[in-house]
Amino acid sequence: xxxxxxxxxxxxxxxxxxxxxxxxxxxxxxxxxxxxxxxxxxxxxxxxxxxxxxxxxxxxxxxx
Amino acid sequence: xxxxxxxxxxxxxxxxxxxxxxxxxxxxxxxxxxxxxxxxxxxxxxxxxxxxxxxxxxxxxxxxxxxxxxxxxxxxxxxxxxxxxxxxxxxxxxxxxxxxxxxxxxxxxxxxxxxxxxxxxxxxxxxxxxxxxxxxxxxx
Numbered sequence: 355x356x357x358x359x360x361x362x363x364x365x366x367x368x369x370x371x372x373x374x375x376x377x378x379x380x381x382x383x384x385x386x387x388x389x390x391x392x393x394x395x396x397x398x399x400x401x402x403x404x405x406x407x408x409x410x411x412x413x414x415x416x417x418x
Numbered sequence: 419x420x421x422x423x424x425x426x427x428x429x430x431x432x433x434x435x436x437x438x439x440x441x442x443x444x445x446x447x448x449x450x451x452x453x454x455x456x457x458x459x460x461x462x463x464x465x466x467x468x469x470x471x472x473x474x475x476x477x478x479x480x481x482x483x484x485x486x487x488x489x490x491x492x493x494x495x496x497x498x499x500x501x502x503x504x505x506x507x508x509x510x511x512x513x514x515x516x517x518x519x520x521x522x523x524x525x526x527x528x529x530x531x532x533x534x535x536x537x538x539x540x541x542x543x544x545x546x547x548x549x550x551x552x553x554x555x556x557x558x
Contacts, residue, residue, distance in 0.1 A: 360511075364527070367504065367507065371504060374500055381498060381501075387558060401478055401552075404548075405471060408470050408474050408545070408548045408549075409467060413463075413471075414461070416461040
């Protein structure tokens with residue numbers, strides 16, 4: 355895969371997510387998250403994943 | 419009933435003290451200052467990890483503490499399968515990029531985010547947004 359192909363893949367995935375979000379035919383992303391968050395194991399997983407994301411992006415990167 | 423009897427019987431406000439405008443301005447300023455400081459910690463250091471995780475846990479706790487006791491949630495979520503397929507596809511695409519090198523030719527979401535957040539202000543704003551996201555997620 356070249357850089358252009360990889361980026362095109364991400365763009366297609368983002369476009370698909372946007373289409374799902376605005377289509378009105380399926381639940382919105384927030385509704386799916388809400389439904390998952392009703393169950394405490396998923397809720398715990400979501401919060402842990404969010405904390406990991408912050409740690410990964412802001413503590414584990416040499417950006418300067 | 420005397421007019422005086424009605425004094426103080428108006429709608430009772432149950433708003434949190436943090437909901438007032440001055441409190442929000444102070445909170446936003448403090449968050450911004452903390453974010454600016456936190457992202458300036460040396461990378462891969464214990465102080466960076468502590469600065470990020472302590473604030474994240476505090477944000478989650480703040481969100482959980484202010485979580486509405488009853489929140490309308492749909493019992494049935496239509497089309498969650500489409501989101502699941504999209505999530506698995508995205509994870510697969512990300513993994514395919516991650517295992518290939520060089521990184522420039524096979525960027526991951528992390529490497530793209532790092533390129534986007536390559537300045538101190540951008541990184542501090544992203545950190546503050548991440549904290550707000552933690553509060554929001556914990557309130558769900």
